Amino acid sequence: MFFFAEADMKGRSIAPGVDIKVVSGDNAMLSFVTLTPGSSVPIHSHPHEQLGLVLDGEFVFVIGDERRVVKQGDTYVIPSNVLHGVPEVPVLSKALDVFSPPRQEYR
Numbered sequence: 001m002f003f004f005a006e007a008d009m010k011g012r013s014i015a016p017g018v019d020i021k022v023v024s025g026d027n028a029m030l031s032f033v034t035l036t037p038g039s040s041v042p043i044h045s046h047p048h049e050q051l052g053l054v055l056d057g058e059f060v061f062v063i064g065d066e067r068r069v070v071k072q073g074d075t076y077v078i079p080s081n082v083l084h085g086v087p088e089v090p091v092l093s094k095a096l097d098v099f100s101p102p103r104q105e106y107r
Helices: none
Strands: 010-015 018-024 029-035 041-044 049-056 058-063 066-071 075-078 084-088 093-100
Antiparallel strands (some): 049 093
């Protein structure tokens, strides 16, 4: 299967008010993230490299020792094993994250 509609993507909640839909290849994974107002993603790390693009809305993102409000069109890079999280989501927001290698627990 080479093409995926949103209905074909596996969905799950990764935190209260934070839902993802994923599609994966052998070496990379796309994760479409929806963050509802008032939700948060706890500070965490993982061995996967993560790159992202804010598709809509805005939220506070902490990566390493940097804290920033990211908005539509902003991008970010999270190297392997760097602490990161989203402590504040003021408005409905959407982001696209890319993981390499794919996160097996999201498949």
